[in-house]
Amino acid sequence: MSTTLLALRAPSANRVYTDAAGPLAAAEARWVLGTRFPGAVVHERLLAGHDHLEITADAPREQLLPVVSLLSSTMALYEPVDVPDEPAPLLRPVPLAPVLHHSSDLETTLKYPGKTNEQFTALLINLAASLSENRDRLLDGTLALLDPMCGRGTTLNRALRLGLSPTGADLDRRDTDAYRTFLLAWLRQHRLRHTSEAGRLSLRGASIGTRFRAELAADKETLRAGGGQSVTVLGTDTLALGDLLPDGRTDAIVADLPYGVQHGAHHGASLQRSPLEVLRAAAPVWRRLMRPGAGMALAVNRRTADHAEASALLADAGLQLLSADGAFRHRVDQAIDRDVLLVIRSDHPRADMLRALGAPDPKDSHV
Numbered sequence: 357m358s359t360t361l362l363a364l365r366a367p368s369a370n371r372v373y374t375d376a377a378g379p380l381a382a383a384e385a386r387w388v389l390g391t392r393f394p395g396a397v398v399h400e401r402l403l404a405g406h407d408h409l410e411i412t413a414d415a416p417r418e419q420l421l422p423v424v425s426l427l428s429s430t431m432a433l434y435e436p437v438d439v440p441d442e443p444a445p446l447l448r449p450v451p452l453a454p455v456l457h458h459s460s461d462l463e464t465t466l467k468y469p470g471k472t473n474e475q476f477t478a479l480l481i482n483l484a485a486s487l488s489e490n491r492d493r494l495l496d497g498t499l500a501l502l503d504p505m506c507g508r509g510t511t512l513n514r515a516l517r518l519g520l521s522p523t524g525a526d527l528d529r530r531d532t533d534a535y536r537t538f539l540l541a542w543l544r545q546h547r548l549r550h551t552s553e554a555g556r557l558s559l560r561g562a563s564i565g566t567r568f569r570a571e572l573a574a575d576k577e578t579l580r581a582g583g584g585q586s587v588t589v590l591g592t593d594t595l596a597l598g599d600l601l602p603d604g605r606t607d608a609i610v611a612d613l614p615y616g617v618q619h620g621a622h623h624g625a626s627l628q629r630s631p632l633e634v635l636r637a638a639a640p641v642w643r644r645l646m647r648p649g650a651g652m653a654l655a656v657n658r659r660t661a662d663h664a665e666a667s668a669l670l671a672d673a674g675l676q677l678l679s680a681d682g683a684f685r686h687r688v689d690q691a692i693d694r695d696v697l698l699v700i701r702s703d704h705p706r707a708d709m710l711r712a713l714g715a716p717d718p719k720d721s722h723v
């Protein structure tokens with residue numbers, strides 16, 4: 357059974373994305389739909405002066421609806437309805453599936469230089485999840501998601517809104533402290549039941565940073581029964597994660613890598629090494645944490661991270677770069693020309709199928 361939905365694209369919150377927003381949204385949709393519904397077709401459409409994505413897949417409407425509702429740019433949905441005597445189908449509004457939990461201020465309140473755009477963060481999560489064999493867990497809250505360079509938690513907050521229980525890590529203590537302060541204030545303000553603990557992070561007797569964990573639920577009973585959500589933040593070097601987190605348990609890794617330029621207020625360790633040096637050191641650690649069928653979406657600055665070099669160093673770590681050179685490329689500012697690297701373990705059970713999805717010309721609208 358084939359279903360067509362038209363997704364009205366949200367106006368881009370950030371004007372630098374205006375030109376790139378359409379192709380980016382279409383590229384996201386092609387991976388997200390293509391990994392779930394082989395043969396799905398995505399077109400950009402201008403209808404009544406507004407930008408839409410037209411998505412057709414060989415799936416019942418109830419299966420397509422939550423997936424399209426999750427796309428980072430989806431603002432409203434319509435389905436075409438044939439009406440006698442009308443020359444073209446009319447569009448009937450379709451309510452979005454209730455895929456997001458918690459209010460949007462969880463993602464938007466914190467503002468700081470160097471924050472990853474929230475809509476772009478949602479796109480990264482969708483892409484990483486789509487590569488995972490456990491992609492459907494994005495919809496039932498059980499996808500194991502890690503941002504190993506989480507900054508002040510844009511990924512973690514989106515993940516919480518998706519109903520997940522994410523883990524993050526960042527080397528910069530100011531970031532992890534700011535996230536903890538924000539989240540606890542937000543939980544109190546929204547009267548969510550929660551418990552939290554924070555302390556030093558030790559490894560083999562040596563202190564290597566800080567840790568913070570919060571558990572949250574809408575009511576006391578759910579929290580007590582362990583049926584709520586959690587968020588864990590490790591204030592440490594991403595290279596230490598191999599000793600701190602279990603091997604082979606992460607479904608999706610999402611990270612906005614250091615740009616290798618002074619972006620906003622980020623100073624210190626993140627700027628001392630080039631982004632590809634950071635990736636070369638981190639890739640084997642992240643691979644260990646991934647399930648064989650996991651997915652990874654990494655945002656990189658193309659001015660400091662060459663595609664072929666990235667591909668080679670990922671291969672050295674037993675990882676495979678799937679996305680074509682420039683498939684998600686867009687300009688953020690004068691110093692940042694951003695792209696997304698879609699990565700799997702070389703032994704991913706569906707590596708051949710995913711490789712084929714990455715192969716077509718990114719401008720081609722068929723998946």
Ligand SMILES: C[S@@+](CC[C@H](N)C(=O)[O-])C[C@H]1O[C@@H](n2cnc3c(N)ncnc32)[C@H](O)[C@@H]1O
Pocket residue numbers: 470471472473504505506507508509510511525526527528531592593594595612613614615622625626634
């Ligand atoms: C582009 S920022 C990520 C911003 C984040 N997505 C947000 O919205 O807040 C890159 C982050 O990588 C962190 N970082 C750089 N090197 C690291 C390392 N070796 N281990 C952990 N974090 C690191 C930096 O501290 C910085 O917060």
